[in-house]
Amino acid sequence: MTSDVPLWEVFVRARRGLAHTHAGSLHAPDADMALRHARDLYTRRQEGVSIWVVPATEITASSPDEKDSFFDPAADKIYRHPTFYELPEGVAHL
Amino acid sequence: MPGVAGAERLLGEVEEAEAALREAAERELDGEASFDAVIAADQKIEPRDAMPDAYRAGLIRQIAQHAHSEIIGMQPEGNWISRAPSLRRKAILLAKVQDEAGHGLYLYAAAETLGVSRQELDTALLTGKQKYSSIFNYPTLSWADMGAIGWLVDGAAIVNQVPLCRCSYGPYARAMIRVCKEESFHQRQGYQSLYVLAQGTPAQRAMAQDAVDRWWYPSLAMFGPPDADSTHSAQSMAWKVKRFSNDELRQRFVDMCVPQAEILGLTLPDPDLTWNEQRGHYDYTAPDFEELMRVVKGDGPCNRQRMAHRNRAHEEGAWVREAAAAYAEKNRKAVA
Amino acid sequence: MSGLAERATTVDLLALGDDALIAAQRLAEWVSRAPTLEEDVALANIALDQLGAARMLLATAGDEDELAYRRDDRGFRNCLLAELPLGPGRGDLDFGWTMTWLLMLSAAQLLRYTDLAAGADEHAAGIGAKAVKESTYHLDHATQWMLRLGGGTEQSHRRVQEALDGLWPYGHELAEGIRDRWLALVEPVLAEAGLTRPADRWRPDGGRAGRHTEHLSFLLAEMQSLHRAHPGAQW
Numbered sequence: 324m325t326s327d328v329p330l331w332e333v334f335v336r337a338r339r340g341l342a343h344t345h346a347g348s349l350h351a352p353d354a355d356m357a358l359r360h361a362r363d364l365y366t367r368r369q370e371g372v373s374i375w376v377v378p379a380t381e382i383t384a385s386s387p388d389e390k391d392s393f394f395d396p397a398a399d400k401i402y403r404h405p406t407f408y409e410l411p412e413g414v415a416h417l
Numbered sequence: 418m419p420g421v422a423g424a425e426r427l428l429g430e431v432e433e434a435e436a437a438l439r440e441a442a443e444r445e446l447d448g449e450a451s452f453d454a455v456i457a458a459d460q461k462i463e464p465r466d467a468m469p470d471a472y473r474a475g476l477i478r479q480i481a482q483h484a485h486s487e488i489i490g491m492q493p494e495g496n497w498i499s500r501a502p503s504l505r506r507k508a509i510l511l512a513k514v515q516d517e518a519g520h521g522l523y524l525y526a527a528a529e530t531l532g533v534s535r536q537e538l539d540t541a542l543l544t545g546k547q548k549y550s551s552i553f554n555y556p557t558l559s560w561a562d563m564g565a566i567g568w569l570v571d572g573a574a575i576v577n578q579v580p581l582c583r584c585s586y587g588p589y590a591r592a593m594i595r596v597c598k599e600e601s602f603h604q605r606q607g608y609q610s611l612y613v614l615a616q617g618t619p620a621q622r623a624m625a626q627d628a629v630d631r632w633w634y635p636s637l638a639m640f641g642p643p644d645a646d647s648t649h650s651a652q653s654m655a656w657k658v659k660r661f662s663n664d665e666l667r668q669r670f671v672d673m674c675v676p677q678a679e680i681l682g683l684t685l686p687d688p689d690l691t692w693n694e695q696r697g698h699y700d701y702t703a704p705d706f707e708e709l710m711r712v713v714k715g716d717g718p719c720n721r722q723r724m725a726h727r728n729r730a731h732e733e734g735a736w737v738r739e740a741a742a743a744y745a746e747k748n749r750k751a752v753a
Numbered sequence: 754m755s756g757l758a759e760r761a762t763t764v765d766l767l768a769l770g771d772d773a774l775i776a777a778q779r780l781a782e783w784v785s786r787a788p789t790l791e792e793d794v795a796l797a798n799i800a801l802d803q804l805g806a807a808r809m810l811l812a813t814a815g816d817e818d819e820l821a822y823r824r825d826d827r828g829f830r831n832c833l834l835a836e837l838p839l840g841p842g843r844g845d846l847d848f849g850w851t852m853t854w855l856l857m858l859s860a861a862q863l864l865r866y867t868d869l870a871a872g873a874d875e876h877a878a879g880i881g882a883k884a885v886k887e888s889t890y891h892l893d894h895a896t897q898w899m900l901r902l903g904g905g906t907e908q909s910h911r912r913v914q915e916a917l918d919g920l921w922p923y924g925h926e927l928a929e930g931i932r933d934r935w936l937a938l939v940e941p942v943l944a945e946a947g948l949t950r951p952a953d954r955w956r957p958d959g960g961r962a963g964r965h966t967e968h969l970s971f972l973l974a975e976m977q978s979l980h981r982a983h984p985g986a987q988w
Contacts, residue, residue, distance in 0.1 A: 327536050328738065328789070329745075330529065347592070348526040349791055350535055352741035353748065355897060360791040363798050364519055368599075387465045491785040491793075498781045502980045502988040503818050504774075504811075508804050511781055515797035518790050525790075560979055560988075610988075618986050726785070734788025736912065737848045740905025747904065 329378055331357040333365055336373035343375050351376075427579050431597040434582035438590060456657055461587035464530040472656055473531050476586055478547070479658065480528040485542045485549035487521035489723050493557040494566060502560060509606050510563060516603070520596045527588040543728050550574075551709060552639050554717030561614050561621075561628035567607010569629070569636040569674070575600055576670045577640065585657040608677065615681045629678070630686045638704040640667040646706075671701045766877060767820075768961055769865055770810030771831035774821060775969070776858060777803035778976055779839055780851075788848055795894060799855070802887040806866075809880045822980040826970045827963040834858060834923035836960070836969040841919060843968060849913035850920070852898040857924050859891035860938040864931045896942050903946025914948055921951040926958035 328350040334343035346365045351357035357376040365371065385393050397403075441460045452468050455461070462468055491514050498514065501507035525535055541547035552570055557563070578600070581593040614625040641647060641663040653659035661669075671690075678685050687702045712720070780800035787793035811817040839854060840847035866888055869881030902913040928935035943950050959965065980988075 327534065328742070330535070347523055348529065349522060350789070351791060352738075352901070353745040356741065356791075356901075359894065359897065360795060363795045364522055364791065367516075367519060367794075367798070384465060387463075387467065488785075488790065495784045498784060499778065499975050500979045502822075502983070502986075504804065504808050504821055506988050507777075507781075508801060508808070511784070511797060511801055511804065514784055515794055515801070518785075518793045518797070522790055522794070613987060618983060620983060621986055730786040730788075733786070733846075734848065736906070736908050737788035737792075737902070740909030741901045742905075743909075744901040744905045 328352055329357075329380070331361070331376045332379050332382060333357075333361040334375040334377070335361075335365055335371040337371055339372060343373065346370075348379060354378075427575050428598070428601045430579050431582050431594060431601075434579070434590070435594050437583060438594070456585055459585075459657070461590060462585055463587045471652070472658075475653065475656075476589065476658060477528055477531050477533050479653075480524055480531075480589055481533070481538050481541065481547050482549060484521045484524035484528060484538065485547060486553065487517045487524065488542070489549040489553045489727065491517045492723055492726055493553055493555070493719075494563060496557050497560060497563055500560070501563075506563075506610065509610075513567075513603050513606065516599055520599065523592045523595060524589075527586075527592040530588045539731070543724075543731055545715070545724060548713065550639060551712040551717060552635050553723060554712050554720045555631070555635050556719050558631070559624050559628060561611065561624040562632070564607050564611030564614060564625065565628035565632040567603055567605075568611050568677070569607075569632045570639070571600060571604040571607055572674065573636045573639040573670050575604055576666050576673070580660040580666075581658075583657070583660060589658075608681075611683070612681055615683055625681075626683050629683050633686050634704040637667060637670070637701075638706070638709040640664070640670065642706055642709070643703070668698050671699050675699050765830065765961075766810050766869075767814045768830040768832070769862075769869070770807050770814065770820075771829050772835045772858070772862065773803045773810060774807035775829070775831045775835040775972065777801075777807055778972055779835070779837075780855075782839060782846055783851070786846060796851075799891050799894065802884075802891065806880070806884045806887065809883075813877065813880070818980070822977045826965050826973055829963060829965065829969065829973075830961055831965075831969075832923070832927045833957055833960040833966055834920065834927045836966060836972060837920070837923065838968055841915075843971065847912070847916065848898075849902050849909065850916040852895050852902060853913060853916040853920050855891060856895035856899055856939060856942060857920060857927060859888050859895055860935055861924075861927045861931065863888035863892055863938070864928075864934050868931075892938070899942050899946045899948070903943075903948045910947065913946070917943070917948055918951050921953075922955040922957055925953070925956040926960060929958075929961075 329352070330348055331351055331354075332348050333346045335346040336343045346361075349357065349360050349364055351360050354376060358374060361374050361376050362371075366374070437459075438461065441458075444458070444460065450466075452462065452466065452472075455466070462472075494510060494517075495514050498507060498510050501510050525538055528538060529535060538547075542549070552573075557566070575597060578593055578597055582590055582597055584590045584593065611625055611628075614621040616622075617625075644650065644662045644664045647663055650659060650662060654662070674685065675690065689700065689702050691700050693700045711717070715721075777800045780796055780803060783793065783796040783800075785793065787796055807821075808817050811820045814820060834854065834857060837854065838845055839851040841850065863885065866881045866884040870878050870885055872878050872881070899913065902909040904910070924935070924939075925932075940950055957966075
């Protein structure tokens with residue numbers, strides 16, 4: 324009935340200095356139209372200064388089943404976080 | 418214009434729901450992140466998590482119906498854009514109807530994260546396989562209907578939708594937070610526009626009262642059948658998709674509207690509407706649920722018209738969609 | 754054509770405001786009827802921009818509602834193109850027709866707003882500067898679709914060429930005084946879309962003097978009906 328129009332994921336940078344954040348998705352025949360539709364749909368209330376659109380099919384996602392093997396090993400590497408290191412009194416700018 | 422106290426409170430609840438969503442995301446989940454554990458911990462289920470089939474199917478049905486309602490809901494109000502009585506009102510109404518298309522799209526996007534395609538959703542609407550809110554099967558007969566819809570229909574929708582901002586399914590909860598924030602403008606403009614009519618000429622006042630008389634009971638019916646007859650409610654509550662019963666929400670809506678109607682100086686068409694000291698709520702006459710079922714089943718005043726309009730737009734747009742697809746295909750080949 | 758003084762003469766605020774108002778009224782017909790929901794949102798955006806510009810421009814000439822709702826068709830100064838149905842006949846709504854119409858209209862609006870922004874009148878220049886950004890976007894939107902329809906399927910190519918043939922004569926009045934600059938914007942789009950630029954022959958006009966097509970009084974009858982039924986009422 325409807326020819327299947329590609330799905331695009333939309334990422335919006337709300338303000339200068341912030342990262343692009345996932346805003347939602349939409350359908351468009353190609354990237355140029357996707358970008359324009361994203362502007363009309365996701366920034367109607369001045370929500371953005373920059374937009375990315377990515378074909379949904381081009382996103383490879385980690386699987387929730389692999390969550391433990393993917394993300395838990397990072398849990399004991401607290402030495403990656405700066406608060407791990409106690410500094411001598413009086414040290415500044417570190 | 419006097420403030421709409423109920424709307425302020427509801428908007429506050431949307432913000433609380435958003436804060437709760439962030440707060441829940443920060444909390445550590447002890448032990449297995451199984452579906453039941455996530456639900457029990459009031460955290461969010463996300464698209465690729467394991468979930469019971471019935472949870473998935475129920476959410477698809479609910480989100481789709483909600484999205485379809487936004488899309489069909491464009492028609493009754495779109496009906497008055499061309500005749501809006503001032504340019505300011507024309508701009509407000511046009512922006513509002515445009516928002517409805519936007520909300521439909523946010524919701525379709527949320528539904529698609531559950532594994533259903535937009536094409537399937539479109540088809541389900543166009544063939545009548547999935548429903549939309551019955552309220553949109555009533556006609557908009559005067560300009561005052563724009564105010565009455567904003568106040569009562571959007572008001573009822575917000576009462577229904579605010580709890581959904583806390584729904585256990587992440588993408589739906591996030592979409593609803595966005596929708597509710599935008600909708601609060603809809604309800605306010607509706608109330609304000611009705612207020613102006615109620616303070617206006619005798620003809621405007623009569624128009625406003627007539628609109629309230631026609632939209633009151635259909636708005637009450639928007640909360641669905643009484644709890645005793647509601648088929649999906651119990652499981653939805655357990656899964657934290659739904660958080661209050663139909664009758665609880667309906668009561669909440671009535672309690673909100675009575676003082677607002679007094680400020681408008683308009684009468685709600687229910688002679689039995691009285692404050693019940695004991696219950697701490699207003700007693701009211703229930704809507705005609707048999708009428709609701711007739712409209713749900715397709716025999717409301719505008720069911721056929723709304724569906725024909727949507728189908729016609731879809732059919733007349735086919736050649737444009739085909740052209741865009743063909744152009745994209747040619748360009749892909751040219752690049753490859 | 755060059756020099757600010759000459760350019761300023763290409764701009765009549767009331768005429769520009771009427772173009773935008775009537776265009777908004779036409780575009781709003783698309784609400785809930787566009788080929789995709791995404792495009793529904795886009796067209797409503799453009800209609801809102803047109804309406805916003807119209808309100809600012811009309812306000813420079815008087816009370817916006819008085820001007821929009823209390824004038825008869827003979828009092829309107831919009832060009833004929835703006836009032837034409839967005840399809841081959843009254844009541845028709847055709848997407849190819851609409852995008853061709855938008856390409857022609859927004860190219861002319863972009864030029865006139867640019868001139869307005871460069872003019873001496875500070876208030877009008879501010880309106881022009883805001884509207885330039887919007888027209889740029891409208892022109893881009895129309896361009897994107899002209900490329901897709903012109904280069905899409907055989908059917909879309911045929912339909913958009915027919916629309917172009919039907920609308921082209923109205924471009925003379927639309928771009929009066931800015932014809933060369935207007936052609937410089939429009940012709941490359943048509944070429945890239947693989948469309949044939951129609952020959953210049955018939956040059957319908959009269960809109961700027963209040964002599965309109967039969968379509969305008971129907972549009973106004975609908976637009977003004979409620980307002981006129983309640984004289985003096987506030988909304």
